[in-house]
Amino acid sequence: MTKKCLGCGALFQSKYPDKEGYVALNDLKEATVCRRCFRIKNYGDYQVINKNSKEYKKMFDEVKDKHDMILYLCDILNLDDNINEINDFNGSVILVITKIDLLPKSVKEKKLNDYIRKNYKINVIDIVFVSSKKNYNIDLLLELIKKHTKQKNVYLVGNTNAGKSTLINALVKANGINNKVDITTSFLPATTLDFIKVNLNDNITLIDTPGTICNDNFLYNEKPNVVKNVSSKVEIKPRTYQIKPNESIIIGDYARLDYFGTEKNSFTIYLSNEVKVKRIKLNTNDYLRNLKITNFDLEDNKDIVISGLCFCKITKEAKVNVYTKENVKVFSRNNLI
Ligand SMILES: Nc1nc2c(ncn2[C@@H]2O[C@H](COP(=O)(O)OP(=O)(O)OP(=O)(O)O)[C@@H](O)[C@H]2O)c(=O)[nH]1
Ligand SMILES: [Mg+2]
Structure with missing residues (x-):
């Protein structure tokens, strides 16, 4: 039987150590995560997997055609016209603005909400501002998901690094039923490599997806030490x-x-x-x-x-x-x- 890595979604293989999903042959039976995920989780070490951006695009387009619930994630620091692509989805979309803890506390959510509604003409069920790190509005989002999900699947999409995997871990934890979920997250782009299904309860499955890679983003052209330096981890002091x-x-x-x-x-x-x-x-x-x-x-x-x-x-x-x-x-x- 083919097994998938619970951290990044890649299919396990024991032939090519430099490729996705590698697990040493001796560990194959017991392993739950690939060697790359094991190293990210335990040593903060990171192995870049060169996956063709067309493969990511194909997965993204696949989700566009679905009639399921979509959580479209956008990092508050990366808000731009790209979010207009929300209107290309067939499913119903909740826009989730992530990493809200990075903005000064004085910034009001209502103002941000009005800004998005006014500046982008997007068709969404709702806009929710969350911080997975501070567990802010995670319960609210959980309620919205339960209220609006008509079919079983809920896809999380958005740019790489938007915080999709971190959000799934937070949602599952807040839901309190299935506490073994620990999808791999990291500050570097392209952490999740394939779809990862996580059961929230008997009726709802959250599906993590590999983020879209925008080559015109500063972060995606830089070495890990620079990415680390410019990625905010705490509230920004303007x-x-x-x-x-x-x-x-x-x-x-x-x-x-x-x-x-x-x-x-x-x-x-x-x-x-x-x-x-x-x-x-x-x-x-x-x-x-x-x-x-x-x-x-x-x-x-x-x-x-x-x-x-x-x-x-x-x-x-x-x-x-x-x-x-x-x-x-x-x-x-x-x-x-
Ligand atoms: N400050 C802050 N950082 C966050 C939050 N959510 C995620 N992050 C950080 O953002 C980075 C990317 O998070 P991931 O969950 O791996 O992002 P992703 O969207 O799954 O990325 P891909 O798998 O590459 O598509 C990590 O360093 C996270 O710790 C948040 O709410 N606040
Ligand atoms: Mg991810």
Whole structure:
């Protein structure tokens, strides 16, 4: 009988140590997780599995065609137009905004809810803001799932790292029936490799899916030590700068914002607390100016978002040049906060 890894969903195999699902032949009978999951869970060690992004896309498209309940997860720090793809799903969708513990507590859920409803035209049963880490709104989501699930299956979809596997572990724990579930989670992309079915109760099965890989996200092009550095683990302390015309903000070794305005402006950066930010006079140096440039001519109350790295709230109208690595998506949107 073919066995699947309970941590990542990969089929077990004993032939190729570098490929997904590897378990040494001697351990095959007893093993519940593959060697990669065992190492992530026990040593925080991570083995990158090179899976073709087409394979992920195929799995995602498969779920789009289903008429089951869908939980579409979006990390609050990664909110962008991609969530409009919710309307492509045949099933009924609950939008779950994750990692809400990373925003300052002063940010009101109602305001975020109104923002999403106003800025994205999505067809959802509800929007729920959760933190699996702080067990926030997990019971509320559990109730909604039980209330709206008509067929047995509930699929969790969304970008890689959105927190799907962490949320399933939290939902199952909160439900209190099946307490052996421990899907592998990690701060690096592409942790879950195949569908993983978890029975919530006799009527509902939660199905974890491998996250979509967006190659234009800062995180997906960086080495593990950089990903670790820029991934927020605790509440972000926003950093506000009163910027004068012809000043620049340097974000770690990753991005630069040059400000060309006519008057003083306020820039508030939401970024991992571990990344250093410096303000300099524009012409002090050319650091990071060799990177891709994106020009913005913004009205007042806009955010500049560097996908996967940070967002910067700018109060007044502004001309800003942003420098980032070539394939990273940079865009503006209305102020989220
Ligand atoms: N601060 C915070 N971090 C979270 C929360 N939920 C998940 N994370 C972290 O986010 C990272 C990704 O979580 P996963 O559950 O592995 O994400 P995933 O969506 O299953 O990712 P893939 O399997 O790659 O598709 C891990 O480092 C988690 O600890 C949360 O509520 N708050
Ligand atoms: Mg996962």
